[in-house]
Amino acid sequence: MAKINEPDAASDKPFGGRIRRYAKVTSTMGGLAARVAGERYLGWDINREKHAADLRQALGGLKGPIMKVAQILSTIPDALPPEYAQELAGLQADAPAMGWLFTKRRMAAELGAEWQEKFSSFSRDAVSAASLGQVHQAVGHDKTSLAVKLQYPDMHSAIEADLKQLKLLFQLYERYDSAISTSDIYDELSDRLLEELDYRREAMNMQLYQHMLAEEKKVQVPSSIPELSTNRLLTMNWLEGKKLMPFLETNPDQQSRNELAKTMFRVWYVPFYYYGVIHGDPHLGNYSISKDHSINLMDFGSIRLFRPQFVAGVIELYKALRDNNRDQAVDAYERWGFVGLDNEAVDVLNMWAEFIYAPLLEDRVRPIQQMRGGSAGRELAGKVHTELKRIGGIKPPREFVLMDRAAVGLGSVFMHLGAEVNWHELFHDLIDDFSLDTLTTRQAEAAIKVGLPKSLIATPPL
Numbered sequence: 173m174a175k176i177n178e179p180d181a182a183s184d185k186p187f188g189g190r191i192r193r194y195a196k197v198t199s200t201m202g203g204l205a206a207r208v209a210g211e212r213y214l215g216w217d218i219n220r221e222k223h224a225a226d227l228r229q230a231l232g233g234l235k236g237p238i239m240k241v242a243q244i245l246s247t248i249p250d251a252l253p254p255e256y257a258q259e260l261a262g263l264q265a266d267a268p269a270m271g272w273l274f275t276k277r278r279m280a281a282e283l284g285a286e287w288q289e290k291f292s293s294f295s296r297d298a299v300s301a302a303s304l305g306q307v308h309q310a311v312g313h314d315k316t317s318l319a320v321k322l323q324y325p326d327m328h329s330a331i332e333a334d335l336k337q338l339k340l341l342f343q344l345y346e347r348y349d350s351a352i353s354t355s356d357i358y359d360e361l362s363d364r365l366l367e368e369l370d371y372r373r374e375a376m377n378m379q380l381y382q383h384m385l386a387e388e389k390k391v392q393v394p395s396s397i398p399e400l401s402t403n404r405l406l407t408m409n410w411l412e413g414k415k416l417m418p419f420l421e422t423n424p425d426q427q428s429r430n431e432l433a434k435t436m437f438r439v440w441y442v443p444f445y446y447y448g449v450i451h452g453d454p455h456l457g458n459y460s461i462s463k464d465h466s467i468n469l470m471d472f473g474s475i476r477l478f479r480p481q482f483v484a485g486v487i488e489l490y491k492a493l494r495d496n497n498r499d500q501a502v503d504a505y506e507r508w509g510f511v512g513l514d515n516e517a518v519d520v521l522n523m524w525a526e527f528i529y530a531p532l533l534e535d536r537v538r539p540i541q542q543m544r545g546g547s548a549g550r551e552l553a554g555k556v557h558t559e560l561k562r563i564g565g566i567k568p569p570r571e572f573v574l575m576d577r578a579a580v581g582l583g584s585v586f587m588h589l590g591a592e593v594n595w596h597e598l599f600h601d602l603i604d605d606f607s608l609d610t611l612t613t614r615q616a617e618a619a620i621k622v623g624l625p626k627s628l629i630a631t632p633p634l
Contacts, residue, residue, distance in 0.1 A: 269298035269306045270324070278322055282405040290400060294320070300457065304368060304473070309410060317410035318397065319470075323371065327404075331365050352560065353567035360570040364452065368473035371406040377472035378408070379622045381451075384443045390435045390466040411468035413460030416588060424465075426592070432465055433591030437598050439467050440582055445487075445602040447614050448478040452574035454581035456588075476574040480611045481507045486575075487603050493522070493529050501525075509569025517566055520559045527552050528579065531595040538595070540586040 270278075275296070279287045288294060291310045298306040305323040312318055324330075338361070342354040367373060375396035382393045392411050400407035414422075424432075436454075443449040451458075452474040460468045485507030492500035502518055513521070526533075531540055560566055618624070 269301035272296045275306075275308065275322065278325065279405070282322070282402045283400070291318070302457065305404075310407075312397070312400075317412075318400070319394065319408050319410045320400070321371070321406040321408070323369070323404040327369055331369070335362050335365070353565055356567060356570045357573055360573045364474060364476070364574065367475075370403055371401060371473075372403055374406055374472045375401060375408075376622060376624060377475045380449065380475075380618060380624065381443065381469065381472060383618055383621050384447050384449065385439065385469075388435075388438055388442060390464075391439050392462065392466060392468045394468075394470065411460065411462075411470065413462045413468045415460055416456050416585065419461045420588065426590070428465060429589045430591050430593050432461065432467075433586050433589050433593055434598060435465075435467050436582065436585060437595075438602075439469060440578060441599075441602055444478070445483060445606060446611070447618055448480055448483050448611055450476045450478065450574060450578050452476050452578055454578055454585060456585070474574065476571070478571055478575075480608050480615070482509070482571050483611060484606070484608055487606055489525055490529055490532060490599075490603075493526055494533055498522075509571060511567075514563075516559075516563045520556055520563065520566070523559070524552070524556050532599045533596065535596040536594060537592050539590065539592050540583050540595070 275298070283290060290313075292313050292315070294310040295308045297308075299309050299319075300307045304327055305321055308320045308322065310318040310320050335358075339358055342358055346352075346354060375398070378393060378396055382395070385391050385393060394408035394411055397407040397409070436459075439459075440451055440454065443451070451469070451472070453471060455471075458469070458471040460470070462468060485504040488507065489501060489504035491497070492504055498518065501522055502513060505513055505518070505521060510517075510521070531538060
């Protein structure tokens with residue numbers, strides 16, 4: 173894997189940027205931590221909804237990973253009080269872009285002073301801007317339309333600053349509320365965010381997805397342009413399409429919505445059940461819809477590789493819930509990485525799992541229930557939270573974080589679509605021929621095909 177570049181002192185001014193970053197993130201996250209702790213220990217009467225809205229506004233104005241961390245936290249059950257989770261979930265990927273002078277300086281740092289000669293044309297304004305970088309549209313000398321993803325300066329220092337504040341926030345929150353142990357969540361977020369800085373790694377992930385989805389006819393994955401890419405610059409072919417909300421404004425019929433949902437399901441879960449890989453960020457900005465209603469899949473920074481045993485555990489838990497087999501459920505949780513589960517802990521986990529797995533368990537056409545955002549989801553989450561506190565809390569395994577995030581994010585997409593399909597049937601199309609040996613073989617073949625180190629995909633990090 174390519175090594176992450178350290179910040180470029182000449183162009184990025186990391187020291188000053190780091191000081192300013194610490195100050196602003198400390199103020200923003202420290203305010204949340206102080207209020208949460210003050211409510212618990214000092215009896216402060218806090219308007220959580222108002223403070224959560226203020227926090228969202230402050231974080232939305234920050235460049236860098238703290239916005240992405242906040243989005244991820246909003247999808248992890250009980251990592252934050254519900255008022256904060258709801259507000260942070262509303263943070264969008266689009267943020268104000270940096271200007272043309274900034275773009276020219278950053279492009280020169282990556283491709284050299286004559287970088288503009290490498291393109292036939294290059295848009296002065298970014299077409300989108302997110303937490304770690306922004307995207308410009310360009311045209312190559314061969315007339316190919318290109319997307320140029322340019323990382324913001326000093327992101328390594330920004331992540332370090334944000335993660336230090338996140339650790340403090342987690343520590344304070346655990347003193348306030350012991351339902352969830354956050355140490356593994358923190359480690360997982362740290363590793364995944366640092367990986368996202370390496371655009372050469374993202375280019376490899378792109379190749380991996382091209383391989384895994386080669387047989388899926390309704391998805392397009394871009395190809396990187398190596399001679400126009402670096403560790404912090406990723407150039408790829410441009411994929412034309414509409415984002416989900418503009419697409420829905422065209423009033424597609426129910427059949428189109430359903431077919432699109434089926435495609436999305438396969439785009440996310442063929443890689444998982446066949447290769448042990450998940451795209452951890454089904455954010456509305458990370459894909460678009462072509463004229464033929466196929467999916468353009470983009471942004472391959474947040475990719476998680478899973479142990480084959482973990483994938484087997486996901487399927488095993490489904491069968492345990494279907495057959496009401498408690499021993500099989502315990503075995504599934506242990507495959508996931510849960511340890512020291514007693515009967516009460518298993519009961520609480522099953523309560524949550526039955527809700528999440530419900531669309532897969534029923535062999536009928538149905539919409540996805542409103543998960544965290546609906547009344548049923550909120551009521552169940554509250555009940556699970558109360559029970560977890562009563563039994564002394566639980567420590568979710570690291571691999572659970574992005575898996576849960578992907579499931580919740582896709583559920584939100586399916587609700588936007590108003591999709592009504594047989595999720596049970598879609599699921600069984602993927603798992604009926606599952607075997608650990610086949611999954612392990614596919615992982616090894618993918619590593620060779622794409623050029624990934626075999627050890628990386630065959631024995632993913634825990």
